[in-house]
Amino acid sequence: MKRIAGTVVLTAGLFTLAHAQKVASPISIGVGIARTGNVALLGQEQVIGAQIAEKLINSRGGINGTPIKVVLQDTGGDENGAINAFQTLINKDRVVAIVGPTLSQQAFAADPIAERAKVPVVGPSNTAKGIPQIGDYVARVSAPVAVVAPNAVRQALKLDSKIKKVAVLYAQNDAFSVSETGTFQETAKAQGLDVATVQRFQTTDTDFTTQVQAVLNSGAQLVIISGLAADGGNLVKQLRQLGYKGLIVGGNGLNTSNMFPVCQKLCDGVIIAQAYSPAEPSSINQLFVKQYRAQYKKDPPQFAAQAYAGVQVVVEALKVIDKKKKLATWDLADLRVELNRQILAGKYNTPLGQISFDKEGEVVQKNFYVAQIRMKDAKNGTFVYLK
Numbered sequence: 001m002k003r004i005a006g007t008v009v010l011t012a013g014l015f016t017l018a019h020a021q022k023v024a025s026p027i028s029i030g031v032g033i034a035r036t037g038n039v040a041l042l043g044q045e046q047v048i049g050a051q052i053a054e055k056l057i058n059s060r061g062g063i064n065g066t067p068i069k070v071v072l073q074d075t076g077g078d079e080n081g082a083i084n085a086f087q088t089l090i091n092k093d094r095v096v097a098i099v100g101p102t103l104s105q106q107a108f109a110a111d112p113i114a115e116r117a118k119v120p121v122v123g124p125s126n127t128a129k130g131i132p133q134i135g136d137y138v139a140r141v142s143a144p145v146a147v148v149a150p151n152a153v154r155q156a157l158k159l160d161s162k163i164k165k166v167a168v169l170y171a172q173n174d175a176f177s178v179s180e181t182g183t184f185q186e187t188a189k190a191q192g193l194d195v196a197t198v199q200r201f202q203t204t205d206t207d208f209t210t211q212v213q214a215v216l217n218s219g220a221q222l223v224i225i226s227g228l229a230a231d232g233g234n235l236v237k238q239l240r241q242l243g244y245k246g247l248i249v250g251g252n253g254l255n256t257s258n259m260f261p262v263c264q265k266l267c268d269g270v271i272i273a274q275a276y277s278p279a280e281p282s283s284i285n286q287l288f289v290k291q292y293r294a295q296y297k298k299d300p301p302q303f304a305a306q307a308y309a310g311v312q313v314v315v316e317a318l319k320v321i322d323k324k325k326k327l328a329t330w331d332l333a334d335l336r337v338e339l340n341r342q343i344l345a346g347k348y349n350t351p352l353g354q355i356s357f358d359k360e361g362e363v364v365q366k367n368f369y370v371a372q373i374r375m376k377d378a379k380n381g382t383f384v385y386l387k
Contacts, residue, residue, distance in 0.1 A: 023096070102124075144253075
C-alpha cells in the first residue's frame with residue numbers, strides 16, 4: 001500500500017458528479033504543465049510533445065476509431081497553480097487521466113488531489129525521490145534522478161581525469177533540485193572527489209556573484225548545477241563571465257534548448273545526462289523525430305519526448321480497455337480506476353525506448369545517455385551525445 005503525501009479534501013458534490021458521468025467522445029486526456037512563469041521554458045517543450053502525440057495518434061485512428069483530445073491546463077511555476085490545474089482537469093474538463101505536472105515540487109502538492117479522486121497521473125518530468133510513492137494512482141515516465149544524474153558526473157571524469165575538487169550549486173526552493181543535488185553529491189563522493197563548496201540559490205535569482213565567487217575561491221575543477229533553465233542558464237553565464245574555466249555538469253532542469261538564449265555561447269560544453277536520444281531507433285521515435293523536425297527544424301528534446309510518451313501510455317492502455325468494453329459505455333469514475341490498473345500492467349514502445357512500470361508506478365527504462373551542449377552561435381546549439 002502506498003503512502004498518500006498530503007491531505008486534500010474534495011467537495012462531495014464534485015466527487016459525486018464525477019462518478020455519475022459517462023465518458024464523452026472524443027476522449028479527453030489532461031495535460032497539466034507549466035506554460036507561464038519561471039518554468040515555462042520546460043513546459044513549452046512538453047506542450048509540443050503532447051500536441052504531436054495527439055496529432056499522430058489521431059492520424060492513426062485514435063483509440064480504435066475514437067479520437068483523443070489533449071486538454072491543456074497551465075500549472076504556472078508554483079504549487080497553487082498545479083493544484084488549480086489538476087482540480088479543473090478532474091472536475092470541469094472530466095479527463096480520464098492527467099499527464100503532468102512539470103515540476104516535482106508541484107507534483108508533491110497536486111498529485112494527492114488526483115489520488116483522492118482516483119484519477120491516474122503520469123508524471124512526464126517529475127524525477128525527485130518519492131514521486132511514485134505519493135499514491136496508487138501516481139506513475140511517471142521520467143526516470144528518477146538517482147538513476148540518470150550519476151552518468152553525467154562519470155562522463156565529466158572521462159573527459160578530464162585530473163578533476164579532484166567539485167563545487168555543487170542547487171536551487172533550495174525546488175524539491176527536484178534538492179533531491180538531485182543529493183544524488184550529485186553522493187556520486188561525487190563515491191567517485192573520490194572532494195566537495196569543496198556547496199552553494200544554494202533560488203530559482204528566481206538573477207545575480208549569482210556570491211555563489212560564483214565561492215566557486216572560484218574553492219579551486220573547484222568541476223561545477224555541478226541543479227536548478228531550472230532560466231536560473232541555471234544565468235548561473236552558467238556568470239560562471240564563465242567571472243572566469244571559471246572548468247567543466248560544468250547541469251541537472252535535468254537545464255536539459256532544454258530553451259536555455260541557449262539565456263547563456264548563449266557560454267552554454268557551450270555543459271554536460272547533461274539524458275533519458276532520451278533522437279537516435280533511439282524505434283519506429284515510433286523516428287516518426288516523432290520526423291514530425292518534430294518538420295515543424296521546428298531541430299531535434300526534439302527530452303521534455304517533449306517524455307510528454308509524448310506520457311500521452312502515448314494513456315492511449316495504449318485505453319486501447320486495451322476499449323477492446324474489452326467500448327469506452328463510451330463506461331462510467332467515468334470506473335474507467336479511471338480501470339485505466340490506472342491497465343497503465344501499470346502494460347509495456348510500451350515509446351520514443352524513450354521500451355518502458356513499463358513497477359507495482360508502485362516507477363518507470364522501468366533500459367537506455368540512458370549523456371550529451372554535451374555545442375553552440376553554433378549566440379542562440380542556436382545542439383546536444384551532442386557522448387559515448
